[in-house]
């Protein structure tokens with residue numbers, strides 16, 4: 001027998017074996033499979049999708065007021081008067097949810113659709129009916145219902161009284177929650193009282209529209225967070241005490257978050273400071289019982305230097321600490337992006353650049369979504385999850401928002417890649433690192449009204465044609481990808497736009513094939 005033939009034969013056997021082994025490795029070591037019971041869903045919010053802003057007895061919300069009276073604050077001067085028209089098209093939305101196969105759907109209630117004046121003096125039966133119909137429709141298709149009581153669109157009447165800066169909001173919010181629990185609670189699996197109070201207060205009370213100057217804007221932000229935490233806790237206790245036993249749902253706190261990655265100047269201390277100011281400000285009171293020490297110290301000192309009579313960060317009484325501590329069944333997390341937290345070395349005693357003393361830098365090599373703030377840094381989400389695991393004794397964690405904006409492309413390869421990369425990091429943190437993550441939620445089900453950016457930025461996995469009076473919905477590539485991910489309970493490799501191959505397992509085959517060709 002010719003020696004080259006023997007060599008070839010030997011090589012072929014070895015290669016066949018290694019191809020088989022590679023394949024088996026892909027299957028058995030597959031970090032892309034979601035754990036049993038892991039929920040995969042999508043989210044939306046009332047003002048961003050419903051429309052029907054003044055229909056059937058609905059009262060004016062804060063966002064109705066902003067878009068109608070301060071339209072210069074919105075990039076395209078648009079509003080949510082019609083938005084996706086989900087108020088009229090909710091049955092179609094539910095059919096889309098069914099067609100994609102979502103395990104859960106997260107949506108929010110419009111406070112003024114239920115209580116038009118903001119107070120509980122009059123309940124609007126049409127509003128209750130609308131949400132009951134939607135929830136019943138979702139029950140028919142067996143989807144886990146996740147309901148946010150409040151997602152930024154609080155009543156304008158209450159904003160006129162100071163909104164979240166007014167401590168009486170705590171009571172008004174509890175009154176509203178009671179009406180919801182009484183009328184809709186039996187149809188809800190998971191309640192979220194308030195969507196990301198930390199981001200809400202920062203965006204609403206600390207944005208560029210407000211006159212800035214002596215730091216008093218931050219005082220409004222802290223007051224807003226303080227009252228929001230109290231309101232959340234009161235509503236958690238209300239449900240826990242009076243409704244949980246009969247309604248059998250869960251209720252939990254949802255925070256926004258930003259991640260980080262290692263880089264020059266990013267140290268364990270700078271990461272911790274950044275985390276405490278962004279997340280600890282709300283998570284620490286919920287899990288540990290008060291604001292983090294670093295916030296109390298720095299904001300107290302800086303307020304002192306500003307000659308204020310007291311810290312801009314309010315204090316909780318012991319009674320409130322006890323009410324807030326532990327007032328959650330899980331931690332809900334919204335996550336999109338990361339920064340490089342670096343200590344501000346130009347900070348001099350008495351001249352703070354910010355309460356945190358942290359510069360949130362951006363790596364110029366990071367790409368961004370169409371929202372400039374949304375730098376794409378998948379590793380960041382894993383770092384946040386591991387930090388939460390370590391800080392708060394690994395709470396059950398539901399990712400309730402993660403999303404990517406573009407300008408509405410149907411072939412949204414970049415969106416698929418974003419979700420693939422972020423969800424891969426989530427799986428790594430969960431399966432490899434033991435983080436107790438229970439759900440991953442895509443923001444958003446539909447292209448919708450993106451607050452100050454109007455319709456210029458689209459986050460949907462379904463396309464909405466805002467030029468058509470019908471607000472026609474249609475599939476994007478990401479719709480199909482997500483459907484397949486949910487069907488297989490596996491993260492499917494993102495398709496490459498050029499038709500080139502991608503992904504680790506395929507890569508192994510490609511290399512093997514190259515070797516075979518050489519022979």
Ligand code: BGC
Pocket residue numbers: 045048195196199256334401443450451459
């Ligand atoms: C908010 C959404 C918003 C999304 C993208 C989230 O933090 O909850 O309402 O559309 O960010 O900006």
